[in-house]
Amino acid sequence: LFLLSKSNIIVVYPLIYGFSYYLPNFLLHSKRRFFLITITIVLTPVFIGLFLAELEILNIFSVRNTSSFSESGSSVYLRLYPFKLAADYLLQEPILSNFFPRGIGFFENTRLIVDDPFSFNGTGSPKALIDIGFILLFFILVKLSKSVYSFLKSSTSDYKSSYIFLYLSSLIFISFGAGFFNFVSWFVLLGLSLRNENDKVKINK
Numbered sequence: 001l002f003l004l005s006k007s008n009i010i011v012v013y014p015l016i017y018g019f020s021y022y023l024p025n026f027l028l029h030s031k032r033r034f035f036l037i038t039i040t041i042v043l044t045p046v047f048i049g050l051f052l053a054e055l056e057i058l059n060i061f062s063v064r065n066t067s068s069f070s071e072s073g074s075s076v077y078l079r080l081y082p083f084k085l086a087a088d089y090l091l092q093e094p095i096l097s098n099f100f101p102r103g104i105g106f107f108e109n110t111r112l113i114v115d116d117p118f119s120f121n122g123t124g125s126p127k128a129l130i131d132i133g134f135i136l137l138f139f140i141l142v143k144l145s146k147s148v149y150s151f152l153k154s155s156t157s158d159y160k161s162s163y164i165f166l167y168l169s170s171l172i173f174i175s176f177g178a179g180f181f182n183f184v185s186w187f188v189l190l191g192l193s194l195r196n197e198n199d200k201v202k203i204n205k
Contacts, residue, residue: 016172020165027164031149038145041171042125042137045080049087049126052080071118081118086126088112100133104181107131120178128180147193167192 019027028034048055056069058076069077089112090098107113107130108121122130129137148167152160170185177185 016165016168020168021161024161024164028149028153031146034149035142035145037168038171039138039141041168042141042175045083045124045175046087046090046126046129048080049083049085050091052077052084052087055080078118082120082123083126085112085116085119086122086130089130090126098129098133099135101136102131102133104131123176123178125175125180128174144189144193148189151192151195163192 026033027037053069058080059069059074068074071078071081086107089107089110107127113119113122121127125137132140152163152167155163157163166188170188174180174182174185
């Protein structure tokens with residue numbers, strides 16, 4: 001079970017559990033901190049892509065023997081390689097063009113992805129950043145974190161820590177997983193966000 005967990009991001013979830021259930025006050029200290037945690041999670045795969053060549057230490061998480069930190073020699077590198085492709089694309093394009101939407105599905109249809117057998121059509125938040133642009137992504141994260149923070153901060157429910165866990169888990173899944181626009185994860189995120197709006201309606205009534 002331990003080796004299986006190291007083959008994907010499941011190994012991260014015990015850490016999230018610890019933060020959610022034992023440090024909720026740290027996470028909800030301020031709206032700014034909550035947003036910084038949100039955007040850090042989403043942008044971490046981008047930074048991993050930028051500095052992947054220097055992150056050979058990540059081979060310790062590999063479940064198979066490694067011969068080199070490369071597509072053919074490391075399962076960890078292979079898993080993170082699509083992040084590198086996206087980061088390379090962002091660096092190659094004019095800076096301003098990365099701020100605006102190109103269209104969902106744009107990156108996976110570029111020659112960089114189509115011609116690379118290890119691209120897996122691009123994955124996670126780096127692909128989303130290319131498709132929808134930094135401005136729209138930033139707006140989505142601001143709105144999402146603001147709504148969820150307001151709900152969590154005002155909530156007196158015994159399940160507050162569980163809500164935090166769901167929020168962080170879903171963020172990590174869409175950022176590091178195969179699809180940023182995963183239906184189930186966004187159903188959870190929007191559900192948490194809309195609970196705040198529902199609470200406002202009840203108060204107004």
